Amino acid sequence: MPQEWDDTLRASGYRVTPQRQLVLEAVSRLEHATPEEIYADVRQTARGVNVSTVYRTLELLEQLGLVAHSHLFHGAPIYHLATQAQHVHLVCHRCGQVTEVDRAAVLPLVTALEEAEGFQTDVGHLTIFGLCAGCRPAAPPLGQVSATA
Amino acid sequence: MPQEWDDTLRASGYRVTPQRQLVLEAVSRLEHATPEEIYADVRQTARGVNVSTVYRTLELLEQLGLVAHSHLFHGAPIYHLATQAQHVHLVCHRCGQVTEVDRAAVLPLVTALEEAEGFQTDVGHLTIFGLCAGCRPAAPPLGQVSATA
DNA sequence: TTACGTGCAAAGTCTTTGCAACCAT
């Protein structure tokens, strides 16, 4: 259903504007982007668009359930289409690489939390930090960030 | 070993100062606190301490592996003692309650990611969003944030 | 036509940085 976004807007009493389309397209194209990146992307098409519009639009689109965000890095919210929300982000502490894994990978977790705590996990909002296959050492001590003195 | 923090500092060539002690105590006492909250707490004891010192100290203590932080809410880093790092935070979307569960609860996840992706999960950094037992409805549709129009 | 949405600029929040005085070692 990624084509009826405009219906969703209108159905909720909001207007369909080029800015909103541009932002949604940017989120779709970039897949994982900060407001700033989305802003930059949008500007390549329409120079007039303002940052505040991007923020306001992202907020609206999130309210409507069209996009979602997670906090992958320090202070930078990352937006993505809600239709891709049902995956989990793996973020590598060392190289910063973001990998997506299917929600199936975390089903054992969801089940465990459900049983142990009665907690209903929001899988689409889940971000997992650690070391990716390429960065993890052979015998990894699960270390903290190495001090730089 | 929560008493040898000063040795850790000195061993790494850093000085032991009242400010650093106060910040560490605040993190310990508050358990889950933002820099702002830590600052407020520290000020109750020593009025002279400055915000920038709190930030600098948190950064240092994190480098040394004495404290750690996670991103629990919108843009707000939450600090806690690294000795309590090996637990997972469950954050309720509706009531905001933060629950801690033992890392054992996520072992199935860690194992699954290890096998499927070769990804080494940093359990201490893991924050899971969802609905807590008290907030989840009987037949919960895992909804987005409700629109306020 | 009507009022929702946008651009613009200013204000706000949170965090970082430069520098001289200060104090742990």
Place this chain on the structure above:
DNA sequence: ATGGTTGCAAAGACTTTGCACGTAA
């Protein structure tokens, strides 16, 4: 004594807000 630390204030990064004009419906 000596250089790591701190306080202070200013700068920075990111996000929000007020208002008048533009525009979707």
